[in-house]
Amino acid sequence: MNPDISKERENATFNVEKLTYILDGGIEKTKRRREIQSLVISDPDFQSEDLNFLTRSERYEAAVRKSAQMIVKLRKYGISDPEEIYCYKRLYKGNSHEAMGLHFVMFLPTLYSQCNEEQLKKWAPLAESTQAVGTYAQTELGHGTHLRGLETTATYDPATQEFVLNSPTVSSIKWWPGGLGKTSNHAIVLAQLYTQGKCHGLHAFIVPLRSMNTHMPLPGVVVGDIGPKFGFDEVDNGYLKLENVRIPRNNMLMKYAKVDADGTYTKPPRDKLTYGTMVFIRSMIVGEAGLALSKACTIAIRYSAVRRQSEIRPGEGEPQILDYQTQQYKLFPLLATAYAYNFVGQYMNQVYHRITGDMSQGDFSELPELHALSAGLKAFTTWTASSGIEVCRMACGGHGYSSCSALPDIYVTFVPTCTYEGENTVMMLQTARFLIKSYRQASAGHRLSGIVSYLNESEFRLQPQTVSSRATLVNGNNLQSLVEAYKLRAAWLVEQAAKSIQQELQRSVSQEDAWNNSSIDLVRASDAHCHYVVVKLFAAKVGEIEDPAVHSVLSTLALLYALQGITQHSGDFLQAGLLSAPQLSQASQTLKQLLVQLRPDAVALVDAFDFRDEMLNSVLGRYDGNVYEHMFEWARRSPLNKTEVHESYHKYLKPLQAKL
């Protein structure tokens, strides 16, 4: 054990184990998680060559092997609870993705939720036994978020009782679905349904892509890998061009909409049935943001405790870089953010389960709020976590660029969450739509409930001209007063956005143009709303903690999180009159003191995330802090070191001398 990092652990002010229980949601959950993780770590199949040393094709192959192994092992161990499966897979996959991820996350759930009984009897056994391996083919080369724009067609032919599927243009080629390129032999294809000469909009069809015997593409199916990407090397995101592909009528998913044998179309009873899955995945991503940022903080903070560099006081030797104020200022607010997102992830999980419970009772009343919240928080947390991972990476200096730090992998594996499952700016605007609607309802005298109830409080609808005369509300050491300040900022920015729309309308542009011309303000309002929610939930979580030492360190983190946001968005708080210039200076001072206060607990706070070395897979983030010897050992395994002299020497360098 590196003595610097041992000393850090000795100096912690709280019991790490107790904090781990809180992060897991209870001591029993921690125990079960560790049991499952031990299953993985003691498994000889889990040991494998570092993926960073493999070619893309080898990485893909390794991912297929792991996916296949996981399915067998989960059944062997009898792990079937979704949370426990998630926990098992999370460790088994490491910092990479599952080759058959879409089969489990989209193909199977869609079959379960959209097949009628007869269909389910046929497809569930095929898919569960992986005879049918499937994916979900929605986005096209020229079409993403805007589903109505999709061009793929499914035209019903009553003569043969078949649908004929086509990709009529280049831009209609299905593009991006995970596992589509090489792995899947089926896909659920979203296509415009035509029957009896009429288009009925998007519907889902089960399309066989490859022979279930030979895995060769079927006639009319042009399918393949979309090529190398920023990360996701191990996933065969694919393209799919359909050329008069015929499928039986019964391959349309018919639980809700129907096409009869003669081509008569029956539309589904309600529109928002697939809403739930989307909301669920976005809620999950919030937790993923917490996880990814926790990993990055663990690596950067442990490394900063063992790395010694430059000098602060002459003659005293090189200090741990964690002693530099600038390093603390980079890492501690991100550590606080990681904690915040872990708690928000827990909350979203609970709310989702409560609301789906209500929905199964026919109560959909909270769905719009959850939809808006999950959209905005997904965008808010993934943006911050992504840029935060890069800050952590660069805080490790040169070594943060080495794949052995794991930070490049963590970044490229996580950053796509900013784009998939709803592009972040679009997500922010969806939340804004809910906020503006709520604001207008409140203005019209309706009483709002739930998280937007702050828009009720008419006293907070500030007029710009009176702002400077308002009494300011913030006490930089009082978390609750900071939550209030965030709330008022959100209310103020929602109002500003609503006013911008109003002003545009007065210039007699259309509703739609007014919305577009105000979208900068709308995104800003959503961002402030989400920030308020996160601060509020973090403060609420801290309030629940009973252990005094843990309560104390989490309070410091929550305060740091809130103050950091205020100093970074100080313009908003000053402009809205929520803070005076001297108060802002005081907030910066307090923030510096909090950094000093957290310094002795920094390593313990990342230890509490309880990542096994096998899960981080980072030489810089090793628990024992023995970084340099293991970097050297890792580097020697680099494929370029297989021979002492690379063949390019003989091919190009040696001949070059003769030419000069």
Add this chain to the structure above:
Amino acid sequence: MNPDISKERENATFNVEKLTYILDGGIEKTKRRREIQSLVISDPDFQSEDLNFLTRSERYEAAVRKSAQMIVKLRKYGISDPEEIYCYKRLYKGNSHEAMGLHFVMFLPTLYSQCNEEQLKKWAPLAESTQAVGTYAQTELGHGTHLRGLETTATYDPATQEFVLNSPTVSSIKWWPGGLGKTSNHAIVLAQLYTQGKCHGLHAFIVPLRSMNTHMPLPGVVVGDIGPKFGFDEVDNGYLKLENVRIPRNNMLMKYAKVDADGTYTKPPRDKLTYGTMVFIRSMIVGEAGLALSKACTIAIRYSAVRRQSEIRPGEGEPQILDYQTQQYKLFPLLATAYAYNFVGQYMNQVYHRITGDMSQGDFSELPELHALSAGLKAFTTWTASSGIEVCRMACGGHGYSSCSALPDIYVTFVPTCTYEGENTVMMLQTARFLIKSYRQASAGHRLSGIVSYLNESEFRLQPQTVSSRATLVNGNNLQSLVEAYKLRAAWLVEQAAKSIQQELQRSVSQEDAWNNSSIDLVRASDAHCHYVVVKLFAAKVGEIEDPAVHSVLSTLALLYALQGITQHSGDFLQAGLLSAPQLSQASQTLKQLLVQLRPDAVALVDAFDFRDEMLNSVLGRYDGNVYEHMFEWARRSPLNKTEVHESYHKYLKPLQAKL
């Protein structure tokens, strides 16, 4: 040609060609650049497989081949002017790096500047003929920025008149030098010189690493590749462990310091002789930031003109995504930033040449200012450009993740500039040291000259308590008044940082601790100083433009750049009393209008960068806008598509079914 992008070009308000001349520094330079680029593009050797489809070893080999070819071709074409060489290589390399880059950028220049005459006679011909291929080995596994901390030793043995080089610890292993792993047969090694029992600090030694005949490592030399990284696949950054490696006395670079045959040491006459190279490279990086961001903006803006998505007005079809205000808000300020950095790069180039002229006359007076400026601007521009490239990438939606967009390559190739040639936070603190020193001189009544002369103006040393009563100065439509506002902000933040140090000292901590405890404020002050310099230089450049249409569009860009910075740092401007809350609202309004104003010129403004498609190497950024068909064509060449059925199917997927 895609009709959307043709229409964009028709609607431009200015002559693109004229703006290109300004960016190149004159019509003659544009002509010469194009001549050189045509040499590359018409060269059959330049055509090669997309690097994204290759393994790391193949990428390295391709880079060695290109490096070797370039050397031969440059001689063949008689291109010897450094700027022209740079222009040739820039295109030839594409978005990747040169395998032999360090040989030309560090090994040869160090030989030229630090060999004595006798040494130069021996080494220059060897290096110029590439019999000796070299690199510069400074950083160690445990030591980066802090040169005094380096541990490698060179101990003089008068018995044999040799130096004995050693890596005494794991942390002393040389780590990161480009081309060290496999390419170089020599390195200039920085080591602590010991002679006659005494350490004389860091000196440079020419160390043969590999046989000049067989390329095999020499006895005692443990050398290899440090393994895969975030980008830089094609470069063999290496490690070097020295175990009693003996080199002749004459392999110490002796132009300045000397060790005689008997071991007597003579120290160099002055310390700062290598200063110049460092300053030069940092100045160059500012231009590189402009270049990288220009490329990213070109790709994102052209793609945004051909991509159609969602709808603004019902029934009007999908608009170009460049019509969304949020998309404009992401891209246009970055476009303005790219222009700003191109102009600042030009300026730094000119200043560097002027000052080196002065230095060759023995006048070193401006060096500290240039040193401080290049350090801060290097950090300021690389941080913004790096995060800006990611914004551009994500503004392209899912397709920005595909390697065919070139954006992932541009990011990973550029982002290391934040860390190499001086870690950015360290750079900011070096600039801060100069600012604080200047501030103290001004406070002590000395008259400052040069870029920091604004610290003279004592009327701008605001007292916080009087801030709110100051008259505000900003007119959001007047560029010059914005330059003033940035100047006052910088002055205010330098003063705040100086006061923080003062307060710390009053708490009777040491100078060094006071500095460390104020370093957040110091970085902030440096950042504001650099921001002021960039706005000022941009405004000055606009003032030089004679063509009215070009002048008009560049004025709009400069105004956008300045206003965007103000809205993003609005807290500073409000806190310092330089802006009132209503003025800030007005600034946001003006900013929105500028986006509308720039919309018709956006494509023309990126066209003016005049990147050939062969240089961008981006399917999304194609000049003709024909994106989708070429994406499909590119994807089909993906290595995973070489066979219809990947071998992992037979190995893992097929057998899996039997197990379930």
